[in-house]
Amino acid sequence: xxxxxxxxxxxxxxxxxxxxxxxxxxxxxxxxxxxxxxxxxxxxxxxxxxxxxxxxxxxxxxxxxxxxxxxxxxxxxxxxxxxxxxxxxxxxxxxxxxxxxxxxxxxxxxxxxxxxxxxxxxxxxxxxxxxxxxxxxxxxxxxxxxxxxxxxxxxxxxxxxxxxxxxxxxxxxxxxxxxxxxxxxxxxxxxxxxxxxxxxxxxxxxxxxxxxxxxxxxxxxxxxxxxxxxxxxxxxxxxxxxxxxxxxxxxxxxxxxxxxx
Numbered sequence: 496x497x498x499x500x501x502x503x504x505x506x507x508x509x510x511x512x513x514x515x516x517x518x519x520x521x522x523x524x525x526x527x528x529x530x531x532x533x534x535x536x537x538x539x540x541x542x543x544x545x546x547x548x549x550x551x552x553x554x555x556x557x558x559x560x561x562x563x564x565x566x567x568x569x570x571x572x573x574x575x576x577x578x579x580x581x582x583x584x585x586x587x588x589x590x591x592x593x594x595x596x597x598x599x600x601x602x603x604x605x606x607x608x609x610x611x612x613x614x615x616x617x618x619x620x621x622x623x624x625x626x627x628x629x630x631x632x633x634x635x636x637x638x639x640x641x642x643x644x645x646x647x648x649x650x651x652x653x654x655x656x657x658x659x660x661x662x663x664x665x666x667x668x669x670x671x672x673x674x675x676x677x678x679x680x681x682x683x684x685x686x687x688x689x690x691x692x693x694x695x696x697x698x699x700x701x702x703x704x705x706x707x708x709x710x711x712x713x714x715x716x717x718x719x720x721x722x723x724x725x726x727x728x729x730x731x732x733x734x735x736x737x738x739x740x741x742x743x744x745x746x747x748x749x750x751x752x753x754x755x756x
Contacts, residue, residue, distance in 0.1 A: 520551030
């Protein structure tokens with residue numbers, strides 16, 4: 496899997512991912528002489544250090560330089576959104592850095608290659624699979640949820656929208672229409688009522704590149720094939736915080752519904 500973001504600080508480096516939640520301040524957050532984190536367990540020396548973005552004093556830039564001087568700097572830095580402190584520290588310390596990356600698909604211990612010139616993060620040992628995931632919206636404003644069987648190859652036992660893998664060279668919109676017919680016998684036509692840019696969902700060593708769509712289906716009821724064992728029509732509000740749903744389901748449904756208004 497290769498994630499494409501924005502090049503911030505040049506250079507290329509490889510290492511194991513060390514990821515923390517939220518934002519991070521190098522000032523007070525790490526011991527510059529050892530690389531040990533002070534706000535949690537771990538050592539960033541030689542790691543691909545992943546966090547959402549920087550915060551705190553501008554002195555943090557010089558802490559990064561101090562880490563480099565002690566030979567304890569991270570091999571690379573990956574952010575969701577770069578800000579001035581970390582950007583400056585990475586540049587003056589010659590640490591490759593990339594941002595605008597979906598860091599939710601990165602995990603502690605991943606072997607990653609960061610290219611600060613191309614703005615990419617390659618995660619070794621993973622593969623990307625393109626899929627379409629479609630919300631079917633009925634006349635009552637409810638969304639169709641399918642129940643996956645316990646022996647399903649992906650997300651066994653979870654509930655999901657109507658989803659399936661794209662065939663080689665197939666446009667995701669065509670995938671969506673085909674999968675809806677195969678899994679529910681409901682006929683929909685292009686274009687969808689709403690769509691979103693692809694999102695990424697990690698499952699083991701597979702990263703699902705998901706293309707979300709929304710189709711209006713009136714009063715049609717599904718006739719399921721063997722890929723699912725049950726269904727229900729659910730109100731969009733009931734999806735929020737539902738732990739039985741495939742990750743990001745509630746988020747993409749909410750965003751697509753807003754596009755309709």
